[in-house]
Amino acid sequence: MRFPPGFLWGASTSAFQIEGHTTADGRGPSIWDTFSATPGSVLNGDTGEPGADHYTRYPEDVALMGELGIGAYRFSIAWPRIMPDGRGPVNRAGIDFYDRLVDAVLEAGIDPWATLYHWDLPQALEDAGGWPERDTAYRFAEYAAVMRDALGDRVSCWTTLNEPWCAAFLGYAGGIHAPGRREPAASLAACHHLLLGHGLATAVLREGQGAGTARRVGLVLNPTTLRPNSPTPADLAATRRADGVRNRVIDDPLFRGTYPEDVREDLREITDFAFLRDGDLAVTSAPVDLVGVNFYTPHWIAASDAGLDPATVTGGGDSTSYVGCDDVRFVLRGLPRTGIGWEVDPTGLYDVLTRLSDTARVPLYVIENGAAYPDEVAEDGAVHDPERIAYFDSHLRAVREAMKAGVPMAGYFAWSLLDNFEWAFGYSQRFGLVHVDYETQTRRIKDSGHWYARVARTGELPR
Numbered sequence: 535m536r537f538p539p540g541f542l543w544g545a546s547t548s549a550f551q552i553e554g555h556t557t558a559d560g561r562g563p564s565i566w567d568t569f570s571a572t573p574g575s576v577l578n579g580d581t582g583e584p585g586a587d588h589y590t591r592y593p594e595d596v597a598l599m600g601e602l603g604i605g606a607y608r609f610s611i612a613w614p615r616i617m618p619d620g621r622g623p624v625n626r627a628g629i630d631f632y633d634r635l636v637d638a639v640l641e642a643g644i645d646p647w648a649t650l651y652h653w654d655l656p657q658a659l660e661d662a663g664g665w666p667e668r669d670t671a672y673r674f675a676e677y678a679a680v681m682r683d684a685l686g687d688r689v690s691c692w693t694t695l696n697e698p699w700c701a702a703f704l705g706y707a708g709g710i711h712a713p714g715r716r717e718p719a720a721s722l723a724a725c726h727h728l729l730l731g732h733g734l735a736t737a738v739l740r741e742g743q744g745a746g747t748a749r750r751v752g753l754v755l756n757p758t759t760l761r762p763n764s765p766t767p768a769d770l771a772a773t774r775r776a777d778g779v780r781n782r783v784i785d786d787p788l789f790r791g792t793y794p795e796d797v798r799e800d801l802r803e804i805t806d807f808a809f810l811r812d813g814d815l816a817v818t819s820a821p822v823d824l825v826g827v828n829f830y831t832p833h834w835i836a837a838s839d840a841g842l843d844p845a846t847v848t849g850g851g852d853s854t855s856y857v858g859c860d861d862v863r864f865v866l867r868g869l870p871r872t873g874i875g876w877e878v879d880p881t882g883l884y885d886v887l888t889r890l891s892d893t894a895r896v897p898l899y900v901i902e903n904g905a906a907y908p909d910e911v912a913e914d915g916a917v918h919d920p921e922r923i924a925y926f927d928s929h930l931r932a933v934r935e936a937m938k939a940g941v942p943m944a945g946y947f948a949w950s951l952l953d954n955f956e957w958a959f960g961y962s963q964r965f966g967l968v969h970v971d972y973e974t975q976t977r978r979i980k981d982s983g984h985w986y987a988r989v990a991r992t993g994e995l996p997r
């Protein structure tokens with residue numbers, strides 16, 4: 535199983551999950567600082583401290599990237615380090631950190647890929663209403679301009695948002711992510727304003743490109759495959775509805791410049807879409823150069839509990855985040871599960887890629903894919919994680935199959951470079967190619983990291 539020459543091999547992280555030092559050098563508070571400090575929000579009361587101390591240990595982490603042989607590193611920029619209040623004065627010390635990071639990554643011969651927003655909204659903007667407020671999209675574009683001017687000479691690949699679906703619906707409908715609100719109507723406004731912010735920031739990032747600069751701009755989505763649990767009309771209808779608020783409510787404004795009629799009809803009692811203004815959809819659907827895809831697990835959908843074994847019915851990534859789908863059920867199919875409880879099925883990735891390539895019609899990159907397992911350091915000092923290797927292997931095979939079916943796949947980034955703060959699960963879930971001992975901040979490349987390094991070096995999956 536060989537990948538073509540030029541296929542990009544990378545690894546991903548995000549700011550809040552690894553940096554730590556949440557009050558250093560003038561950084562302002564983000565919604566994740568507030569949320570994680572709220573009792574009962576994050577498992578074990580974990581917060582962004584200590585993270586993986588990447589803020590000071592980034593040189594060591596860049597050296598690890600070199601050992602892994604990756605060609606690109608996707609990181610995110612913490613908006614509250616750059617503009618502590620989300621607007622207004624720029625904090626030079628925050629920019630300096632990303633300056634140093636980007637220079638170190640480039641010196642290691644690795645291409646830095648920057649994401650502007652991986653969920654850490656400055657708390658001051660949430661206090662002013664957060665993403666449900668239209669103004670937040672304009673503040674995001676201002677921040678994009680600051681980062682373009684700071685790093686645009688060295689970062690050639692930009693993604694505006696990471697997983698707008700999670701930011702909008704886990705954060706504002708399900709309440710399981712920051713800012714922890716459970717307001718379905720507001721979550722739809724938040725989603726729209728995230729996409730608007732993406733379009734505005736895309737235009738900003740394209741400005742001021744010198745001749746011969748090839749700055750590429752896109753965003754990172756987390757579409758998933760939703761399959762009916764049975765072929766009954768009820769399960770098929772529930773699947774259509776769930777797909778509307780999980781995938782199409784994002785994809786259509788981005789790639790078709792519309793909101794799906796059936797979704798608007800399904801949500802009639804929740805919102806009148808008054809947040810949608812003339813001209814917005816031309817902004818949200820501005821052409822992009824690439825789309826990043828994050829994929830972990832597919833879901834099976836049932837219209838109700840009837841006839842289901844209660845042990846197989848789950849929240850499916852928190853069903854209350856599927857706005858207007860309170861009646862819908864997510865069904866486990868008895869497949870192997872990762873440590874976080876997610877079923878392993880690489881055909882879900884194949885389906886996501888083939889579907890999205892039809893809609894987006896630009897090169898696709900898997901920007902996140904990986905698995906959490908309860909890793910331990912063995913007596914020999916290594917971290918043996920054969921299940922993670924099997925997960926990567928099976929999903930990379932799905933990527934290759936999608937390429938054979940004509941999907942323009944240009945690269946794959948493992949999630950994640952380092953063990954990190956896994957949002958509501960705190961530090962309980964380890965996704966890294968590199969193990970982090972949070973007490974000592976010792977790093978150890980896991981067996982899967984060595985395996986991935988070989989794949990990145992040879993472009994080939996060992997048998």
Ligand code: IFM
Nearest residue numbers: 548551697828902949956
């Ligand atoms: O850790 C997250 C990441 O921040 C966004 N995508 C999914 C990952 C695993 O849950």
